[in-house]
Amino acid sequence: MMTEADRQMLTIAYEEAKKGFDEGGCPIGSVLARGGQEVSRGHNQRVQQGDPIAHGEMDALRKAGRQRTYRDTVLYTTLSPCMMCSGTIVQFGIPRVVVGENTTFGGNEDFLRAHGVEVVIADDPDCIALMKRFIREKPELWAEDIAED
DSSP: OOOHHHHHHHHHHHHHHHHHHHTTSOOOEEEEEETTEEEEEEEOOHHHHTOTTOOHHHHHHHHHOOOSOSTTEEEEEEEOOOHHHHHHHHHHTOOEEEEEEOSSOOOSHHHHHHTTOEEEEOOOHHHHHHHHHHHHHOHHHHHHHTTOO
């Protein structure tokens, strides 16, 4: 179930994804929040930094710095998280993830749920449209991002 705070945080994540797209990278944005307030935000910077693990979720977590706990946070991401990001969510004990969309990439929702993470799929039309545009315009970069030949 989506709350107003969820919608606001997902909008920020989308803005981050758009920023990544405008920079020539993969349009995936993320926000880490606590109590409905933003802790940090980030976007996929694999292309911009030449860093294969600079996914949107990882960028937001890196920018959050050290946290005493993540068990009271929510992670927002415009696209269903890959296995690397899902493993990090589980490792850090993030209890809830709000996903903008999983139609262009079905990530690891079952894995997250099996590890006690609440997963909310927003089916956000803006997130879907941006990813579809990216995949259409830059299929090679998309294949690289999801490690497909």
